[in-house]
Amino acid sequence: MNAPAKNTDQPIPRHRVLAKVNAAAAETYSDILTPDALLFLADLERRFGPQRKILLQNRQLQQERYDDGEMPTQPLETKHMRNSAWEVAPCPPALQDRRVEITGPVDRKMMINALNSGAKMFMADFEDASSPTFDNMMSGQMNMRDYARGNLSLKTDKKSYTLGEETATMLVRPRGWHLEEKHITVDGKPMSASLCDFGLHFFHNGKLLAEQEKGPFYYLPKMESYQEARLWNDVFNFSQAVLDIPNGTIKATVLIETLPAAFQMEEILYVLRNHITGLNCGRWDYIFSYIKTLRNHSQFVLPDRAQVGMDRAFLSAYATRLVEVCHKRRAHAMGGMAAQIPVKNNPEANEAAFEKVRKDKKHEASIGHDGTWVAHPDLVPVAMDIFDDIMPGKHQIHKKRQSARVTDEAMIAPHTGKITEAGVRTNIEVGIRYIAAWLCGRGAVPIHNLMEDAATAEISRAQIWQWLHHGASVEMEGGFRETLSKRLYDRLFAEEVSGLQSELGETDFDKGRFPEAAELFNATASGDDLPEFLTIPAYEILEK
Known part of the structure; x- marks a missing residue:
């Protein structure tokens, strides 16, 4: 097995093929892309x-x-x-x-x-x-x-x-x-x-x-x-x-x-x-x-x-x-x-x-x-x-400590609690906000006094998908319960997008890549299948 050349001034043999860089800014990073x-x-x-x-x-x-x-x-x-x-x-x-x-x-x-x-x-x-x-x-x-x-x-x-x-x-x-x-x-x-x-x-x-x-x-x-x-x-x-x-x-x-x-x-x-x-x-x-x-x-x-x-x-x-x-x-x-x-x-x-x-x-x-x-x-x-x-x-x-053995069953035991309208809305809003920032080149984003990263958007859209897929019962703001159907989700999604448009104004909403973020969130949260990672389709449009 041939080992790659070390970082010396010796010329690289012609039969060795380098990785190719396909980016307009490649020359800017010539000290790295040697x-x-x-x-x-x-x-x-x-x-x-x-x-x-x-x-x-x-x-x-x-x-x-x-x-x-x-x-x-x-x-x-x-x-x-x-x-x-x-x-x-x-x-x-x-x-x-x-x-x-x-x-x-x-x-x-x-x-x-x-x-x-x-x-x-x-x-x-x-x-x-x-x-x-x-x-x-x-x-x-x-x-x-x-x-x-x-x-x-x-x-x-x-x-x-x-x-x-x-x-x-x-x-x-x-x-x-x-x-x-x-x-x-x-x-x-x-x-x-x-x-x-x-x-x-x-x-x-x-x-x-x-x-x-x-x-x-x-x-x-x-x-x-x-x-x-x-x-x-x-x-x-x-x-x-x-x-x-x-x-x-x-x-x-x-x-x-x-x-x-x-x-x-x-x-x-x-x-x-x-x-x-x-x-x-x-x-x-x-x-x-x-x-x-x-x-x-x-x-x-x-x-x-x-x-x-x-x-x-x-x-x-x-x-x-x-x-x-x-x-x-x-x-x-x-x-x-x-x-x-x-x-x-x-x-x-x-x-x-x-x-x-x-x-x-x-x-x-x-x-x-x-x-x-x-x-x-x-x-x-x-x-x-x-x-x-x-x-x-x-x-x-x-340090020695006594604790009961953790069983495989305990490792998958779900949390109990409520699924609320506020929780659905938060997932939609925070997910869209984060994706928009990510498409604009920022990966660590303060949202509602929390520092969020890509996992935030992944949890947000995966929870929506899970609740839709299994017809989860949602506690609505009026005190009644309603199944999270596609129809209910579409209404809440439209209201959250409208709220972001009103807050930001049409120009900042568009410049901030919120339309693309909303479309991507919706596609990965409400489709028939749950995409493995949100960041893979997002990467395809990141630098367009």
Whole structure:
């Protein structure tokens, strides 16, 4: 097997084919899209792209089995992994204390603010918190390159932004296996967005970060099986060999944000055991995956999103099992996102939001999590105080705790609660608002005092689909109940769209891409079939 050329000034042999860039702004990012980097991308795609496509086909086959009545369960063929004695490789010093992590897009200003926030870690997100325009993705890579070289700064007309003496450790989240990068092709076909994001970051920064003992560290999203995790492990092994970095230098944290993956947590840790430091409760995408996986079965219909909390039913079971599995294998168990953001000019509402965060983080720390996520710098000290109080050490991996075994039945137990007209309307309105912002190039969007990302729109349209598909009974504002028929949905949808038009005005409504967002939401929420991901059809019209 030929290894790709290293980043030297040597000419590339003519028989080696580079990945091709199909974007008008390609020259702007010439420092990132170098011939050697494009050669590395091409090698990644040729070696690992075919297996990625097979695994995506396997997802569809497995979903058909769920649709036919099979329930998620722990695989029989991996019982030996669950029953044998093993641990993940030791965690490097830079990742040992992860009590508060802040997340955000790869925008330069937001990156600097997040790194300076006082959080222990910053997850720079190429995925759900970023709209994947070519400029967003490539400028994000430029920011990563500058960070690794100590040059990450920004000057505006009003202010200068520079990194402080103490900054958070950075982890990078590439896009998921299901996504493609249409602007970079290999052999005439779009390459994997996962391999593109990882490949460019690792090729340009992997060795530098390793020398500084600051990485390279990654968050891996949206996986549905241990086989998908094993593919990442193969990518890591190959990439470290190419750049002559010691095997095991790359460290990853896997987001458990799909229902199938929650039944394979030990297997995911096992196949990545030389490269993994922990698992994370990706709660919002997990709710979406729960709806999508169990979509054909009326007994799993969920109430309004606001009533689907982490303290009960399938979410509580999943968080508890994640802690048990991680600590059994000496890995970090990371808590989920607090989506609240500060409420300006309303002290009472602001305090109420902060109190929700305190309650959420106290619950996570008490059941054994070693750290948690926040979406805004002002919430870093709020979460930090809770974890400092309950978890005085760097983590609580070795702390013994007694808890009942989490059963597979508990892992799929649905929340009980009401489906209300207000809940239907909120899903429609928030879903459209988010999609419109995403189509305009923004992936992290404040809506109604919550920081929303792509999972918001996915939950919103999936809940509408689930309620329509199963004829859910809705508590209407007049106190009576009504089945959510297509006719009722169409009326509520039209009223919410009309309300947005009135609020924004016709010009801003059109310029803000709300017509396209409304059409896309409606198509993915009310059709006969539930599309696997909203972001796939949205990506097709993103830069039109």
